[in-house]
Amino acid sequence: MLGFQQLQNILKGKVVQLVQPQPVLHLLTDSRKLSQPAGSVFFAIHGKYNDGHKYLPQLYAQGVRAFVVEQGEQVALQQLYPEASILQVPDSLKALQQLAAWHRAQFNIPVIGITGSNGKTIVKEWLSALLSADELVVKSPRSYNSQLGVPLSVWQLQPNHTLGIFEAGISQPGEMEQLQPIIQPTIGIFTNVGSAHDEGFASTAQKVAEKLKLFSGVELLFYCSDYALLQEAVQQQSIKAFTWSRKQTADLFINATTTAGHKTIVVYTYQGQKQRLAIPFTDEASIENALHCLAFLLWRCLPLSEIQDRLDRLHPVAMRLEMKEAINGCYLIDDTYNNDLAGLTIALDLQASQPQRGQHTLILSDVLETGLAEEELYLKVAELVQVHKVQRVIGIGRTISKYKHLFTNAAFYTSTPDFLKAFNPADYRNEVILVKGARVFEFEKIVQAFQQKVHGTVLEVNLDSLVHNLNYYRSKLAPGTKLMVMVKAFAYGSGSAEIANLLQFHRADYLAVAYVDEGVALRENGITLPIMVMNPSPDSFVKLRQYNLEPEIYSLEQLQAFVSMLEPHMKYKIHLKLDTGMHRLGFVVEDFELLFEILEQHPQVQVASTFSHLAGADEAVHNDFSQLQIASFTRMAAAIEERLTYKVIKHILNSAGIVRFPEHQLDMVRLGIGLYGVEATGSEQEALRPVSTLKTTVSQVKHIKQGETVGYSRKGIASTDRTTATIAIGYADGYDRRFSNGVGQVLINGQRCPLIGNVCMDMCMVDVTGVEVKAGDTAIIFGPQLTLVELAKNIGTIPYELLTNVSTRVKRVFYAE
Numbered sequence: 108m109l110g111f112q113q114l115q116n117i118l119k120g121k122v123v124q125l126v127q128p129q130p131v132l133h134l135l136t137d138s139r140k141l142s143q144p145a146g147s148v149f150f151a152i153h154g155k156y157n158d159g160h161k162y163l164p165q166l167y168a169q170g171v172r173a174f175v176v177e178q179g180e181q182v183a184l185q186q187l188y189p190e191a192s193i194l195q196v197p198d199s200l201k202a203l204q205q206l207a208a209w210h211r212a213q214f215n216i217p218v219i220g221i222t223g224s225n226g227k228t229i230v231k232e233w234l235s236a237l238l239s240a241d242e243l244v245v246k247s248p249r250s251y252n253s254q255l256g257v258p259l260s261v262w263q264l265q266p267n268h269t270l271g272i273f274e275a276g277i278s279q280p281g282e283m284e285q286l287q288p289i290i291q292p293t294i295g296i297f298t299n300v301g302s303a304h305d306e307g308f309a310s311t312a313q314k315v316a317e318k319l320k321l322f323s324g325v326e327l328l329f330y331c332s333d334y335a336l337l338q339e340a341v342q343q344q345s346i347k348a349f350t351w352s353r354k355q356t357a358d359l360f361i362n363a364t365t366t367a368g369h370k371t372i373v374v375y376t377y378q379g380q381k382q383r384l385a386i387p388f389t390d391e392a393s394i395e396n397a398l399h400c401l402a403f404l405l406w407r408c409l410p411l412s413e414i415q416d417r418l419d420r421l422h423p424v425a426m427r428l429e430m431k432e433a434i435n436g437c438y439l440i441d442d443t444y445n446n447d448l449a450g451l452t453i454a455l456d457l458q459a460s461q462p463q464r465g466q467h468t469l470i471l472s473d474v475l476e477t478g479l480a481e482e483e484l485y486l487k488v489a490e491l492v493q494v495h496k497v498q499r500v501i502g503i504g505r506t507i508s509k510y511k512h513l514f515t516n517a518a519f520y521t522s523t524p525d526f527l528k529a530f531n532p533a534d535y536r537n538e539v540i541l542v543k544g545a546r547v548f549e550f551e552k553i554v555q556a557f558q559q560k561v562h563g564t565v566l567e568v569n570l571d572s573l574v575h576n577l578n579y580y581r582s583k584l585a586p587g588t589k590l591m592v593m594v595k596a597f598a599y600g601s602g603s604a605e606i607a608n609l610l611q612f613h614r615a616d617y618l619a620v621a622y623v624d625e626g627v628a629l630r631e632n633g634i635t636l637p638i639m640v641m642n643p644s645p646d647s648f649v650k651l652r653q654y655n656l657e658p659e660i661y662s663l664e665q666l667q668a669f670v671s672m673l674e675p676h677m678k679y680k681i682h683l684k685l686d687t688g689m690h691r692l693g694f695v696v697e698d699f700e701l702l703f704e705i706l707e708q709h710p711q712v713q714v715a716s717t718f719s720h721l722a723g724a725d726e727a728v729h730n731d732f733s734q735l736q737i738a739s740f741t742r743m744a745a746a747i748e749e750r751l752t753y754k755v756i757k758h759i760l761n762s763a764g765i766v767r768f769p770e771h772q773l774d775m776v777r778l779g780i781g782l783y784g785v786e787a788t789g790s791e792q793e794a795l796r797p798v799s800t801l802k803t804t805v806s807q808v809k810h811i812k813q814g815e816t817v818g819y820s821r822k823g824i825a826s827t828d829r830t831t832a833t834i835a836i837g838y839a840d841g842y843d844r845r846f847s848n849g850v851g852q853v854l855i856n857g858q859r860c861p862l863i864g865n866v867c868m869d870m871c872m873v874d875v876t877g878v879e880v881k882a883g884d885t886a887i888i889f890g891p892q893l894t895l896v897e898l899a900k901n902i903g904t905i906p907y908e909l910l911t912n913v914s915t916r917v918k919r920v921f922y923a924e
C-alpha cells in the first residue's frame with residue numbers, strides 16, 4: 108500500500124510536515140465528496156473558479172490528515188494542522204496527474220484510450236459491455252475525461268483488472284500532453300472529428316493533431332478513414348492503424364448499412380470475406396459508435412456468431428442522471444446509467460448532497476462489477492451505503508439478496524416484478540430515493556411507479572450548465588466579494604427549491620426572493636442560507652421571524668410597521684433599499700433623519716445590508732446614468748454606515764452590472780438572469796450555457812388542402828397543400844399568444860417549423876410540410892438551438908418574461924450529465 112512518504116518520493120515537493128505513516132487510498136479533490144477521512148489525501152487545487160485551499164480547515168476538522176498544497180501558501184500550516192502530513196508542490200493538479208501516471212505505470216495490461224469529438228463515453232461503455240465476458244474491465248466513470256477526471260479514473264486501476272478503457276477530452280492545445288502519460292494507452296480509438304469545442308483551437312487540423320497526441324505510444328489505432336483530416340494526420344505520423352471506411356479500401360470495408368425495423372443491417376468485407384450483421388440501433392451516431400466496436404471485435408478474432416450475440420445485447424447508454432418529483436413529496440434520483448461501484452459512488456454523492464429533503468432510501472439491483480469477488484463487492488456496497496448515511500436499502504436481485512445480512516434497515520426482493528407486486532406507495536413519504544439498477548432489471552418500471560403523472564410538456568433544467576454559469580460570474584468577482592443569487596419568481600421559472608439547493612451546495616452567500624411565501628417554501632425544503640425577502644407585507648412579518656427570513660425595508664411606513672411587531676430580546680436583520688434613480692422602491696436622503704431615529708430606538712434591529720438597483724445596466728447608452736446611481740449609492744450607504752457605527756454589506760450590481768461595472772462590486776453582487784443562461788448586456792453571451800429547454804410532444808399530424816384554414820378565427824390559411832402538427836402546449840402553459848401565425852417557430856426533429864394559426868389555450872399548430880414528423884415526436888419550444896434571446900426579440904419582449912411565464916403546471920425535470 109502506498110504511504111505518504113512514498114507519495115513524497117513520487118511527487119518530489121517539499122515535506123512541510125510528516126506526522127505518522129498515512130495510507131494513500133482515496134484521492135480527494137472536492138471537499139464535499141469526503142466520505143472516508145482516514146486514507147484520504149486532499150489535493151488543494153487552485154481552480155479557475157474556486158480554490159481548494161479554502162477548505163483545509165473544514166477537512167481537517169472532519170478528520171482528513173493528509174494534504175497536498177501549493178507553494179506560496181503563506182499560512183503557518185504546522186500550527187494550524189498539527190496532526191496532518193502535508194506536502195507542498197508547485198502545482199497540485201500537476202501533482203495529482205503525476206501520481207496517477209505513476210500508478211498507471213505499475214500495471215502491465217492493455218489499456219484502450221478513446222478520444223474524438225463525440226461518442227467517447229458510449230464507445231467506452233459499449234466496449235466494456237461487449238468485452239465483459241472475457242475481461243475484468245476498469246473504465247472511466249461516466250464521462251470523467253478532463254484534466255481532473257482522467258487521473259481520478261486511472262487511480263481506480265487494481266491488480267485484478269485485465270483491461271483498462273479510459274476516455275480523454277480536451278478543449279485547448281497542450282492538454283493532451285498531460286493526459287497521455289496518465290492513460291498510456293496501448294490501443295487507441297479516435298471516434299470522429301466534429302466541430303464541438305472548436306473554440307479553443309485555431310483550426311480543425313490543429314484539433315486533430317492535438318488529440319492524436321494521446322496515441323503517440325499505441326500499438327494500434329482504430330479509426331474511420333473517411334475523416335480526411337484524421338486520415339492524413341495518422342498517415343503522416345505513421346501510427347499503426349486499423350481503419351474502417353464506407354468509401355475506400357480499409358481493413359474493414361462497410362459495403363452498406365440499411366435500416367430494417369429497429370435494427371440496422373451492416374454488410375461488410377473483412378479479410379476478403381463479405382458478411383452481414385445486425386446492430387440494434389438505427390441512428391447515424393449509434394451506427395458509427397457500433398462500427399468502432401465491430402472493428403475492435405473483428406480484430407480480436409471473435410467468431411461472427413459471438414459478435415452478433417453480444418451486439419444484440421447492447422443498449423442505449425442513458426447519459427444522464429435525472430432528478431424528479433415523485434409521489435408523497437418524495438424526490439427521485441433516477442440513474443439507470445450503469446451499475447458498477449464507481450457509478451454507484453457518484454450517484455450516492457449526489458443523493459448525500461440533498462440532506463434536507465428527508466430520509467434517504469436506496470433501491471439497488473445486483474451490482475455488475477466484474478473485478479471483485481462477490482462477498483468483497485457487497486461488503487464495499489454496504490460500506491458505501493453506510494458512509495453516505497443511507498437510511499433504508501431495498502435490494503433487488505438474487506445476488507444482492509444473498510448478502511442481506513450486511514445491511515441494516517433493508518428489504519430484499521429477488522426481481523423487479525416481485526418488488527412491484529409488493530409496492531405500496533404509502534411506505535414512501537418525503538424522502539430522497541435513489542433508483543440505481545443494472546439495465547436487465549428494468550428499473551424504469553420502478554421509476555414509473557414512483558412518478559407523478561406527467562403532462563406532455565416539460566421544462567428541462569440542466570444543472571451542469573447552471574453551475575457553469577454560476578462559476579462564470581464567480582470568476583469575475585474579487586476575492587471576498589459575496590454572492591447573492593436571486594431565486595424570485597420560482598427561480599426565474601426554473602424551480603426554486605431545486606435551484607436553491609444547488610446554490611447552497613455550491614456555497615452562494617445569500618438568496619433573495621420576492622415574497623415571504625417563497626422564502627417559507629425554501630426553508631421547508633431545508634435551505635439554511637440567509638434569505639432576503641424583497642417585498643414583505645406587514646401581515647407576513649410574523650412568518651418572517653418564524654422562518655428566519657430577512658426583510659428588505661424600503662420606506663418609513665414599512666419600517667414603522669416592522670418595529671411595532673418586534674419582541675424584546677430578539678435580534679432582527681433587515682436590508683435597506685435605497686432609491687438612486689430606478690424610482691421603484693427605496694429610501695431617499697430626505698428620509699434619513701427619521702430612519703436613523705427609528706433605528707436608534709430599536710437596537711435589536713441590525714442593518715445587514717444596504718443596496719440599490721441599477722435601472723439600465725444592460726444597455727450601454729445608460730452608462731452615465733448607472734455611474735451616477737453608483738456614486739449616489741456609495742454616498743448614501745456611507746452616511747448610513749457612519750451613523751450605525753458598524754459594518755454593513757453594500758451591493759448594487761445585478762447580472763448585467765457584474766459584466767459592465769466589475770470595479771463596483773462593493774461587498775456583494777446580486778446574480779439573476781445570468782445564472783439561467785442569458786447574458787443581459789449581450790456582450791458575453793457566448794461564455795454562458797443555456798440552462799432550460801422547454802419541450803412538448805406532437806399530438807397529431809394533419810394534411811390540409813390548399814385554401815383550408817387552421818385554428819381559431821381561421822387565421823392560419825393554407826396557401827398550398829400543407830402538413831401540420833398539433834403540439835401540446837398553449838398560452839395556459841406560458842407559450843405566448845404573440846407567437847401565433849408564423850411569428851414563432853419550434854424545432855421538430857432538428858427542423859424549424861413555423862406556427863400556423865393562433866396559439867390556443869393548451870395547444871398550437873405548426874407547419875411541418877416537408878419535415879418527417881409523426882405523433883409522439885418531440886417539439887422543442889426553446890433550448891440551446893432556439894434561444895430565449897431570439898424568441899424574446901421576435902415578440903418584442905425580454906427573456907425574463909418568457910422564462911418566468913412557463914406555467915407551474917409544466918413539470919420541471921432536473922438533470923446532470
Ligand SMILES: *Cc1c(COP(=O)(O)O)cnc(C)c1O
Pocket residue numbers: 593641719720760761762763777778779780781787
Ligand atoms: C431581480 C433583481 C436582481 C437581478 O437582476 P438580473 O437582471 O436578473 O440580474 C437584482 N436586484 C434586484 C433588486 C432585483 O429585483
